[in-house]
Amino acid sequence: MAALIPAVTLVTVTTLACLVCGASHWTLVGSKTEITDVKRNKEVQDLGYFSVEEHNRRLRQALKGMAEETKFVEVVEAKKQLAAGTKYYLKISATQSGRSVMFDTVVVVQPGLASKDLLSFAPSSQKIPYPTLHSWYV
Known part of the structure; x- marks a missing residue:
């Protein structure tokens, strides 16, 4: 029994060391x-x-x-959130009638189903919550 205590201690210390070293690389499910x-x-x-x-197709x-065509320029910021799929929060630079505009969008990707779904698309300055912005996005 006395010989078992050092072995258990060694396993515990090794496990904790691995957890501490790798903790900075983990992404919690649900966090952006x-x-x-x-x-x-x-x-x-x-x-x-x-x-x-x-967005153009739905509009x-x-x-x-x-509808007025929106033309994609580039994504300038992005975050992702892991859940049942991956939810991407994108800040997009685009043009409308030759003017530069920024949009906030949310897209869900279901890799196992090979599907993408646009949940929201709104001008960046707009403070209206996404689900109430455009009823046809639900």
């Missing part, structure tokens, strides 16, 4: 994390392009083709 170097991140830029195209459909 900043995505670095978004301008060179192809996946993030593709999601930004998808957001603008999907054309809702307004019977009478």
Whole structure:
């Protein structure tokens, strides 16, 4: 029994050391994390392009083709949140009628289903909560 105590202590200390060393690399499920170097991140830029195209498609459909086209420029900031899929919070630079505008978008990616869904798309300065902004995004 006395020989078992040092072995248990060694395993406990080793486990704690591994946890402490690796803790800074963990992402808690549900927490938002900043995505670095978004301008060179192809996946993030593709999601930004998808957001603008999907927004344009929904707007054309809702307004019977009478909508002003938004043109994608680039994603300038991005965060992601892990849950049942990955939720991306993107700040997108775009143009409308030749004017530069910024949009905040939320896109959910379900990798196992190979699907993307635009949850919200709104001008950055707008303070209205996403779900009430455009009823057709629900």
